Amino acid sequence: MGIVFSPKQLQIIRAPYDHTLEVNEGTPRSSKTTAGVFRYADYLATTPDQNHLVAAYNQEQAFRLFMECDGFGLIHIFGDLAKIKHDENGDHLEVHTPSGVKKVYYKGGGKVDSKKAITGMSLGSVAFCEIDLLHMDFIQECFRRTFAAKMRYHLADLNPPAPNHPVISKVFDVQKTRWVHWTIDDNPIITEERKQEIYETLIKNPYLLQRDWFGKRVIPAGVIYSMFDVKENVAQKMEGQTVEMFFAGDGGQSDATSVSCNVVTKLDGQREFRLYRVAHYYHSGAETGDVKAMSVYAKEIKEFILWCQEKTGMSRSDVYIDPACKSLREELHLLGIQTEKADNNNKDIKGSSKGLEVGIERLQNAMTSKRLVLLEQTDSEYDHYNFIKEIGIYARDKNGTPVDDNNHAMDEARYANNYFYKRYVL
Structure with a gap:
């Protein structure tokens, strides 16, 4: 044909x-x-x-x-x-x-x-x-x-x-x-x-309707992480003494599975810590047309974790996975990767903010204060391409509610920052 x-x-x-x-x-x-x-x-x-x-x-x-x-x-x-x-x-x-x-x-x-x-x-x-x-x-x-x-x-x-x-x-x-x-x-x-x-x-998202249906150049109203700066929040090397390496993840099959490698450093002579997003595993079944079994994701995530440990010369402390991803956690356990439930803000209250909004505010503050930094990855499949892609379009709808789309890397970045914030910033 x-x-x-x-x-x-x-x-x-x-x-x-x-x-x-x-x-x-x-x-x-x-x-x-x-x-x-x-x-x-x-x-x-x-x-x-x-x-x-x-x-x-x-x-x-x-x-x-x-x-x-x-x-x-x-x-x-x-x-x-x-x-x-x-x-x-x-x-x-x-x-x-x-x-x-x-x-x-x-x-x-x-x-x-x-x-x-x-x-x-x-x-x-x-x-x-x-x-x-x-x-x-x-x-x-x-x-x-x-x-x-x-x-x-x-x-x-x-x-x-x-x-x-x-x-x-x-x-x-x-x-x-x-x-x-x-x-x-x-x-x-x-x-x-x-x-x-x-x-x-x-049609549920006016920005995506204009961009992805009509093909117009538009600025999304209510971009959640508009304060992220590709110059200020990206570095070619880490500063300070390395303190801890941990992983955070969010899983799905047709939705994207996203896992980040995070390294905490303590700046020399200061009581200030930074969270470096060192590497990123990301795969979307919906985008690629290749829907993988959770056992396959677990195998690839284990390879990613071992690659990060070899690359940094550090041992991981913990692997935090979204509590809703029970099957992914179980598959990782079968491969010898023990996991903990990620802090997804379900129980957080801060002033008038509750739940998800508390985590968003914390991540926004981490970006603004330059506590969150992406470490450049050269010649690696585990770079920040999908993180940067999501961060530019993760937005709120006309009612001010975060749209549940283009947010898989955003969610696991929030989980990682929650752990960092409660241990090193509070």
């Missing part, structure tokens, strides 16, 4: 290569990435340039979104003509095309020092996956790496960012850009019944 493309997908795939940058921006599940992959495959078959780059927040995302792409990625399009290889410049897909052999490198670009991985490379093109999540220094270096290309080309996709996102003014408005807007109606394989189901879910 042949692949059925929507009119907009065909328009993108067949367009002339007459712009420096092509941007596909719109809602999730709008098929923009699939169109971009086929567009890029056509470019690779045409260009005389040999070296190219696919970039995402991390290397794993670059491979999943463009090389694999749910069975429609470059490795599937080119089939026997493509093979994963490695050379001095890194992992890449070697593709045999009518215009010669091409090397398509895939790398992460979300970190402060990501540009080091491409410095010195000469590229014909760059495909940016979720370009708004990439570090601006890396993006700008990518454009410099293609200056000498014979058929210079750049392709980017993203979900609608905030209207003031710097990628708009510093990238889209600077380049000669072809910008295409996408909505879920552009996806030829989503049925009307599924569209209605998605709409009925999104």
Whole structure:
């Protein structure tokens, strides 16, 4: 059976290569990435340039979104003509095309020092996956790496960012850009019944309705952790004397399972402690389409815990899991990982705040006071991609109630901070 493309997908795939940058921006599940992959495959078959780059927040995302792409990625399009290889410049897909052999490198670009991985490379093109999540220094270096290309080309996709996102003014408005807007109606394989189901879910949150249904650039009203600062709350190394390492987690099957590694430090000569979020395990069955058994999650979480212990050279004190996740706790116990019930604020009262709101206030204060810090993870699958992604959209509804969505990393971060707060801050 042949692949059925929507009119907009065909328009993108067949367009002339007459712009420096092509941007596909719109809602999730709008098929923009699939169109971009086929567009890029056509470019690779045409260009005389040999070296190219696919970039995402991390290397794993670059491979999943463009090389694999749910069975429609470059490795599937080119089939026997493509093979994963490695050379001095890194992992890449070697593709045999009518215009010669091409090397398509895939790398992460979300970190402060990501540009080091491409410095010195000469590229014909760059495909940016979720370009708004990439570090601006890396993006700008990518454009410099293609200056000498014979058929210079750049392709980017993203979900609608905030209207003031710097990628708009510093990238889209600077380049000669072809910008295409996408909505879920552009996806030829989503049925009307599924569209209605998605709409009925999104309509409960005005922000998500505007962003994920209409594909508009909007600022979510009532973002809960708007005080989080990617400069002030992120560090490349820990300060102070390490005191304790512990883990906090929230589990689900179709919902996301999120577990964080946390290290407490005591600042030299001070009675002040910091909570470093060192690493993050995260998997969403709903987002990936891969729903795992709790026994599988437990096995992967154990691997994550052991990796963190080896990486830090520290032994864990405890593993705190949401009390509602009984099956996950039991599976971990079977693997020799003993757990405690996480403090989920059920019994907390502070002034006029109760329960969840108490935990939210504490985490907000930890961010504002810079007591909560993300430790940069370089070349690791356990980075902070999903934490940062959630923190930008976890918001309140029109009644002021936290929306029970995009909050799995937010919940376990709250559990971790509850433990930290009651032991080291009170």
